[in-house]
Amino acid sequence: MTSTTPRIAIIGGGPxxxxxARVLQRHGIPVTVFDRDAYAEDRPQGGTLDMQxxxxxxxxxxxxxxEEFAAVARPEGQEMRLLDHTGTLLFQRRPAPGEQRNPEIDRGELRRLLLDSLAPGTVRWGRYLRTLHxxxxxxxxxxxxxxAAETFDLVIGADxxxxxxxxxxxxxxxxxxxxxxxxxxFGDADTRHPAVAQLVGDGSMMAAHDNKALIAQRNSRGRIRVYAAFRGSQDWALEHGVNLTDPEAVRAALLKRFTGWDDRLLALLRDADGGFVNRPLYALPVPHSWTHTPGLTLLGDAAHLMTPFSGMGANLAMLDGCELAQSLLRHAELDEAVRAYETAMLPxxxxxxxxxxxxxxxxIAPDAPQGSLRHLHSR
Ligand SMILES: Cc1cc2nc3c(=O)[nH]c(=O)nc-3n(C[C@H](O)[C@H](O)[C@H](O)COP(=O)(O)OP(=O)(O)OC[C@H]3O[C@@H](n4cnc5c(N)ncnc54)[C@H](O)[C@@H]3O)c2cc1C
Incomplete structure (x- = not known):
């Protein structure tokens, strides 16, 4: 990079x-990260991620x-089970001893690990970007x-x-x-909900049928996270008169939607002790691209939001972040570096x-779980 140190801002302290920021800083390039969260643990960071x-x-x-990753990763979390709505196990894959293809890590642990690797003060918390001029x-x-306002030679949208x-x-x-x-x-599933813990196993489980699925994933410390997935309007709750702030109303509505499913699967909803959070899934158009513009770029979900069915969102965000930093280290000019990064990243x-x-x-298909079964057998 040129002899004058460029002013680089990263908007967003996700993966x-x-x-x-870590890769830039490790090679002596100053950078500031701005995040809207008031502090690192401001919001629950959500579920588990497989690191490919x-x-x-x-x-x-x-x-x-x-090494830091290996210390907290869960290789046993690579186990995968696919069932139909009667509870029949159609596919099971357990990791071989020592297999490290895609161990799991909790999002919160990943954020902590990355934050600990940065120089103190790198992240400015409580800074929500409003506009860029x-x-x-x-x-x-x-x-x-x-x-507050500041001027930068490069603004990286990781928001x-x-x-x-x-x-x-x-x-x-x-x-x-x-x-x-x-x-x-479920918290403390092994002790308090052993049947659920047994159903889910050490990794992820999906049961699917008729445009619906129940997905359950092990997190660290005995927690199991469950997603009830279904095709339908994003205003489903409003349309069915369900108050999303009333956990028992949401539970009842979901149990009704999954009527006829095996009782062991319904326990994932009936006995869940967490609240219920509505998460309509969004995606950017495919392909999503833009005309290269000096001084700005995007990475991760900001550049290519996709549904979790790629299993790659966080993985790609991290590869983008790492490759953008490496490109900035390799090229003499900021603009050349960003262009080279975008040329590889967008396709x-x-x-x-x-x-x-x-x-x-x-x-999430009418003939589910057949499509998922074909996909799992083809890997
Ligand atoms: C249910 C679910 C399951 C998933 N499972 C997986 C999985 O198994 N594997 C996988 O690879 N991916 C998974 N993903 C996708 C993954 O979570 C995302 O792709 C990933 O978090 C994207 O990282 P990011 O750094 O681009 O953005 P984010 O993680 O969204 O981080 C963005 C950051 O920007 C901050 N921010 C936002 N707006 C502003 C602003 N205006 N100013 C300042 N700061 C701002 C936010 O506070 C946040 O810290 C899953 C997603 C969902 C919804």
Whole structure:
């Protein structure tokens, strides 16, 4: 990079933004991350992520964090089970001893690991990006809620699905995928809900039928996270008079929707001790692209939001972040670096997003679980 140190801002301290900052900082490039959260543990970080060998894990290696990852990763979480709605097990895959293709890590643990790798003060918490003003020379003035403003030579939008950076590059916004997840779960499942723990196993389990699925995943410390997935309107609760803030009303509505399913599967909803969180799934159009613009770029969900059926969102965000940082280290000019990164990233993201769309169509389908079964047998 040029002898004058560029002013680099990363908007968003998710997996993509944080690993980008880590790789830059590790090689002596100053960077500031801005996140809307008031502090690191402000919001629950959600479920478990599988870190794939050639994407998420490759990024962690480039960041020098493979040992830290190995210390908290759960290789046993690679187990996968597929059932039909009668509870019949159709497919089961257990990891071989020592297999490290895609061990699981809780999102919260991943965030902590990445934050601990950064110099103190790198992340400025409580900074919600409101607007960006182009200053005409490739730099941008970033304005944050509360009135703070700063100018940067490069602004990296790592601010997730509802990015405030993306509208400066692209006219596209995420659209509803047609599928909603309602999330719930169990704490201390092995002791308090042994039958559920046994059903789910050490990794992930999906039971699917008639445009619906129940998905359950082990998290660390005995927690099991459950997603009731179904095709339908994103206003399903409003249309059925279900108050989303009333857990018992949501539970009853879900049990009705899954009527006829085996009782062991229904226990995932009936006995869940977490609340219920409505999560309509959104995606950006495929392919999503933009005209290269000096001083700005996107990574991760901000660039290529896809449904979780790719299983790759966080993995790609981390690979993007790592490769963008490496490109900035390799090229003399900021703009050349960003162009090279976008040239490699955009087609890769488009391929993954096509896979995610296919995965969703296979998994939540009228003939489910046949599509998922074919997919699992083809791997
Ligand atoms: C139910 C579910 C299951 C999933 N499972 C998997 C899986 O198994 N494997 C996988 O790889 N992926 C999975 N994903 C996808 C994965 O969670 C995302 O792709 C990944 O988190 C994207 O990372 P990111 O860094 O791009 O954005 P995010 O993780 O969304 O981080 C964005 C950050 O930006 C901050 N922010 C947002 N707006 C602003 C603003 N205006 N100003 C400042 N800060 C801002 C936010 O606070 C946040 O910290 C799943 C997603 C869902 C919904």
């Amino acid at each position: 993509g933004g944080l690993i980008c 060998e050639d994407t998420g894990q490759a990024a962690l290696r480039a960041a020098g964090l493979e 182009p200053l005409g020379d490739g730099s941008h003035k970033a304005e944050f809620d509360g009135g 997730g699905a509802w990015s405030r950076v993306r509208p400066l590059l692209s006219e596209h916004a995420p659209h509803y995928s047609g599928v909603t997840f309602v999330e719930t779960g 890769r993201a488009a391929r993954a997003a096509e896979g995610a769309a296919r995965g969703l169509d296979n998994a």
